[in-house]
Amino acid sequence: MDTDLNQEIFSWPIRVYYEDTDAQGLVYFANYFKFMERARTEWLRSLNVEQDKLLYEQKRHFVVIEANAKFLKPARFNEQLVATARLAGLTRATFLIEQNIYRKNLDGELLCKGLTTAAYVNADTQKPVRVPVSFFKEPKNVL
Amino acid sequence: MDTDLNQEIFSWPIRVYYEDTDAQGLVYFANYFKFMERARTEWLRSLNVEQDKLLYEQKRHFVVIEANAKFLKPARFNEQLVATARLAGLTRATFLIEQNIYRKNLDGELLCKGLTTAAYVNADTQKPVRVPVSFFKEPKNVL
Amino acid sequence: MDTDLNQEIFSWPIRVYYEDTDAQGLVYFANYFKFMERARTEWLRSLNVEQDKLLYEQKRHFVVIEANAKFLKPARFNEQLVATARLAGLTRATFLIEQNIYRKNLDGELLCKGLTTAAYVNADTQKPVRVPVSFFKEPKNVL
Amino acid sequence: MDTDLNQEIFSWPIRVYYEDTDAQGLVYFANYFKFMERARTEWLRSLNVEQDKLLYEQKRHFVVIEANAKFLKPARFNEQLVATARLAGLTRATFLIEQNIYRKNLDGELLCKGLTTAAYVNADTQKPVRVPVSFFKEPKNVL
Numbered sequence: 001m002d003t004d005l006n007q008e009i010f011s012w013p014i015r016v017y018y019e020d021t022d023a024q025g026l027v028y029f030a031n032y033f034k035f036m037e038r039a040r041t042e043w044l045r046s047l048n049v050e051q052d053k054l055l056y057e058q059k060r061h062f063v064v065i066e067a068n069a070k071f072l073k074p075a076r077f078n079e080q081l082v083a084t085a086r087l088a089g090l091t092r093a094t095f096l097i098e099q100n101i102y103r104k105n106l107d108g109e110l111l112c113k114g115l116t117t118a119a120y121v122n123a124d125t126q127k128p129v130r131v132p133v134s135f136f137k138e139p140k141n142v143l
Numbered sequence: 144m145d146t147d148l149n150q151e152i153f154s155w156p157i158r159v160y161y162e163d164t165d166a167q168g169l170v171y172f173a174n175y176f177k178f179m180e181r182a183r184t185e186w187l188r189s190l191n192v193e194q195d196k197l198l199y200e201q202k203r204h205f206v207v208i209e210a211n212a213k214f215l216k217p218a219r220f221n222e223q224l225v226a227t228a229r230l231a232g233l234t235r236a237t238f239l240i241e242q243n244i245y246r247k248n249l250d251g252e253l254l255c256k257g258l259t260t261a262a263y264v265n266a267d268t269q270k271p272v273r274v275p276v277s278f279f280k281e282p283k284n285v286l
Numbered sequence: 287m288d289t290d291l292n293q294e295i296f297s298w299p300i301r302v303y304y305e306d307t308d309a310q311g312l313v314y315f316a317n318y319f320k321f322m323e324r325a326r327t328e329w330l331r332s333l334n335v336e337q338d339k340l341l342y343e344q345k346r347h348f349v350v351i352e353a354n355a356k357f358l359k360p361a362r363f364n365e366q367l368v369a370t371a372r373l374a375g376l377t378r379a380t381f382l383i384e385q386n387i388y389r390k391n392l393d394g395e396l397l398c399k400g401l402t403t404a405a406y407v408n409a410d411t412q413k414p415v416r417v418p419v420s421f422f423k424e425p426k427n428v429l
Numbered sequence: 430m431d432t433d434l435n436q437e438i439f440s441w442p443i444r445v446y447y448e449d450t451d452a453q454g455l456v457y458f459a460n461y462f463k464f465m466e467r468a469r470t471e472w473l474r475s476l477n478v479e480q481d482k483l484l485y486e487q488k489r490h491f492v493v494i495e496a497n498a499k500f501l502k503p504a505r506f507n508e509q510l511v512a513t514a515r516l517a518g519l520t521r522a523t524f525l526i527e528q529n530i531y532r533k534n535l536d537g538e539l540l541c542k543g544l545t546t547a548a549y550v551n552a553d554t555q556k557p558v559r560v561p562v563s564f565f566k567e568p569k570n571v572l
Contacts, residue, residue: 017327018171019320023164023220023484024552029493030162030466033459034305041303041364052364055452064458068497074555077166078327078338123453126503160470161480162463166341167409172350173319177448180316184446184507194447195507198309207315211354217412221470221481266310269360304457309450309506316448363452 007087010043011106014081026074032112033067036099039083040116043097049135059123065094066117073103073111080104081111087136093128094119150230153186154249157224169217175255176210179242182226183259186240192278202266208237209260216246216254223247224254230279236271237262293373296329297392300367312360318398319353322385325369326402329383335421345409351380352403359389359397366390367397373422379414380405436516439472440535443510455503461541462496465528468512469545472526478564488552494523495546502532502540509533510540516565522557523548 014035022028044051044062054060075081082102089096094117101112120131157178165171183205187194197203218224225245232239237260244255263274300321308314330337330348340346361367368388375382380403387398406417443464451457470480473491483489504510511531518525523546530541549560 015324015327017320017324018165018167019173019323021166022161023166023168024161024490024492025166025168026492028161029496030459030462033462034303037305037459038301038303041301050364052362055363061453063453063455063503064500066497066499067458068495070495071493074492076338077341078336158467158470160463160467162466167347167349169349172353173316173323176316176319177446180448181444181446184444193507195505198506204310206310206312206360207357209354209356210315211352213352214350217349219481220484221479304451304453305459307452308447309452309454310447311452311454314447 009084009086009106010039010046011082011084012039012042014038014083014101016075016077016079016081018077021077024074026076029069029071032069032071032101032114035081035083035101036067036069036085036114036116037064039085039099040097040118043085044135047135055123060129061121061123062118063121063126064116065119067114068116069112069114071112073109075101075103075111082106082108088115090131090133090136092130093121095131152227152229152249153182153189154225154227155182155185157181157226157244159218159220159222159224161220164220167217169219172212172214175212175214175244175257178224178226178244179210179212179228179257179259180207182228182242183240183261186228187278190278198266203272204264204266205261206264206269207259208262210257211259212255212257214255216252218244218246218254225249225251231258233274233276233279235273236264238274295370295372295392296325296332297368297370298325298328300324300369300387302361302363302365302367304363307363310360312362315355315357318355318357318387318400321367321369321387322353322355322371322400322402323350325371325385326383326404329371330421333421341409346415347407347409348404349407349412350402351405353400354402355398355400357398359395361387361389361397368392368394374401376417376419376422378416379407381417438513438515438535439468439475440511440513441468441471443467443512443530445504445506445508445510447506450506453503455505458498458500461498461500461530461543464510464512464530465496465498465514465543465545466493468514468528469526469547472514473564476564484552489558490550490552491547492550492555493545494548496543497545498541498543500541502538504530504532504540511535511537517544519560519562519565521559522550524560 086098088098097116099114102108229241231241240259242257245251372384374384383402385400388394515527517527526545528543531537
């Protein structure tokens with residue numbers, strides 16, 4: 001793997017609202033995948049990749065082709081969590097993102113260990129296309 | 144209002160899964176709007192209106208422009224509900240649908256009283272277009 | 287209505303993720319109700335009301351008993367929105383919250399006008415109980 | 430593994446509504462996990478296991494501790510799908526369920542291959558407890 005790639009851990013705060021929980025009083029398991037996707041989106045934004053521009057101007061989007069998660073500890077209603085994204089692998093048309101969810105902050109209890117594989121796809125043909133390496137080499141947007 | 148219109152009550156069964164509930168142990172209020180939309184979709188299907196064909200072949204879709212609901216009694220995890228749809232009004236480009244949700248069946252306890260206003264819209268321009276009256280005069284699909 | 291009550295407009299930023307949109311390319315209408323609930327929750331937090339403590343320590347929760355919304359303009363994938371909450375009425379056991387959603391910020395285009403009625407409820411009996419007026423008179427948390 | 434266990438494939442129909450899709454025009458990936466959970470719930474119901482009774486009367490629930498899925502082909506708005514559940518492994522306190530999603534019916538195109546690990550848990554202590562083997566040996570409910 002190209003060692004020049006931006007492999008820092010990106011993190012994004014997540015608050016647990018009623019919408020995220022279920023009758024067990026805990027975060028509904030499928031919603032952790034939404035939390036991971038928010039972190040991926042914000043991580044891409046931090047690398048200057050805005051997915052609406054990709055989709056509407058360049059007819060490209062990311063498609064999740066594999067999603068795996070281990071749920072180690074439950075999160076409860078109203079808790080503050082943090083979700084991470086870190087590039088863990090890159091092929092011609094796919095990339096692998098390591099994603100964890102912690103209670104409170106990065107020093108908090110590890111609640112969920114996730115691994116997401118996304119493909120970079122032509123939105124018209126749904127065929128995979130080469131991931132622009134620049135995505136992961138850009139200096140961070142300083143806003 | 145045209146009295147020839149199909150104004151029967153259409154009903155559609157809904158099972159409450161974990162995904163529909165929240166940490167209060169009850170159905171999360173916003174999810175009743177999803178239940179009502181499932182009933183609307185199936186009601187339209189019973190009138191031979193398939194929304195994917197409308198959207199992809201005719202570039203038309205329905206857009207909810209107003210949604211109101213009173214939540215009278217809570218529904219719990221794993222309960223069987225029924226959601227209804229009945230045409231309650233029709234203008235040139237909008238239609239009003241009365242939608243109730245009952246516990247178990249139409250004779251069960253009334254849980255939620257809803258009223259949805261949908262516009263019929265050109266999917267490219269997002270401008271309202273005339274609702275084909277035929278939607279509501281078709282004989283029921285015997286399939 | 288008691289004119290001492292805290293009637294300022296509270297606002298909370300909302301980013302539109304894929305999870306919030308539907309095949310029309312727009313925010314799915316029922317998800318605006320989730321956005322409004324996030325704003326209500328954060329507004330209550332700004333008034334020192336933490337709903338998990340209420341629920342688990344005092345056996346009290348808020349139940350939405352009526353939700354109304356007019357959807358004026360669509361929001362699209364990846365847009366930045368803001369949702370508001372303002373106390374618009376208070377009875378013995380219910381309160382009425384005016385909630386709007388704007389594009390970008392409070393000066394942006396008004397997308398959705400909402401009105402939520404919530405009851406304050408004993409979580410064990412599901413019976414309404416008196417809303418502590420202190421909720422809305424507390425000085426703002428300076429955190 | 431005990432070869433007496435009920436290892437048939439259970440299947441459950443799923444209709445794709447707007448709520449399930451996203452701005453890519455396809456089913457939002459995390460929602461496949463909800464589809465799988467509906468199939469698991471109905472499979473358990475077919476084995477006479479009602480999860481609300483378990484939760485409220487016996488203080489037991491199932492907790493997903495690992496969820497994996499490969500998304501092979503996209504499903505679109507308004508399509509009819511079918512989701513399956515089949516017991517693929519059983520330990521003292523966990524069980525492994527193989528879950529696939531097909532277009533139309535079991536002979537249709539395979540869209541998603543999933544594997545879910547659930548633990549059987551004491552709802553008060555959140556500690557794992559022994560899965561009653563009877564769950565998977567009961568004759569089918571003839572209702």
